[in-house]
Amino acid sequence: QVQLVESGGGLVQTGGSLRLSCRASGRTFSSYVMGWFRQAPGKEREFVATISWSGGTYYADSMKGRFTISRDNANNMVYLQMNSLKPEDTAAYYCAARRSGSSEYVHWGQGTQVTVSS
Numbered sequence: 001q002v003q004l005v006e007s008g009g010g011l012v013q014t015g016g017s018l019r020l021s022c023r024a025s026g027r028t029f030s031s032y033v034m035g036w037f038r039q040a041p042g043k044e045r046e047f048v049a050t051i052s053w054s055g056g057t058y059y060a061d062s063m064k065g066r067f068t069i070s071r072d073n074a075n076n077m078v079y080l081q082m083n084s085l086k087p088e089d090t091a092a093y094y095c096a097a098r099r100s101g102s103s104e105y106v107h108w109g110q111g112t113q114v115t116v117s118s
Contacts, residue, residue: 002026002107004095009112012085016116020080022095022109030073033098035105036080038091038114048093049080053100085116 008020020036035050049059049069057069068081078095092113096105 002029002032002097004097004107004109006093006095006109006112009093009114011115011117013117014086016085017081017083018085018114020082020093020095020112020114022078022080024076024078024095024097026076029076031100032107033100034069034071034078035096035098036069036078037094037096037105038089039094039111040088040091043091045094046091051078082114085114087116087118090114090116 003025005023006020008018010018012018030053033050033052036048037045038048039045047060048063049067051057051069051071059067066084071078092111094111095109097107098105
């Protein structure tokens, strides 16, 4: 079982930066593929980025070059560095985990709100 807790959200101006953190409980953290998703009001949840246990990353096209996902397996942490933020990045951001070899994210955090003002 993995429990995820996000932090680091807040209010930022257009062009600003934020770093989101996700702390995971459980001794098998390094075996999970970790991902970030987001959901804006009235919209469906959207994939942001994912990182494998070994550090391989994949991003949604709209985040490439602006967002960076990273992980610290020794401390059970996942990060999302967000630069050049735009008002359309405003959303609740969620950390999620899935077993390597599975396509389903089965563990989710409670989310952290990011608001980008114009």
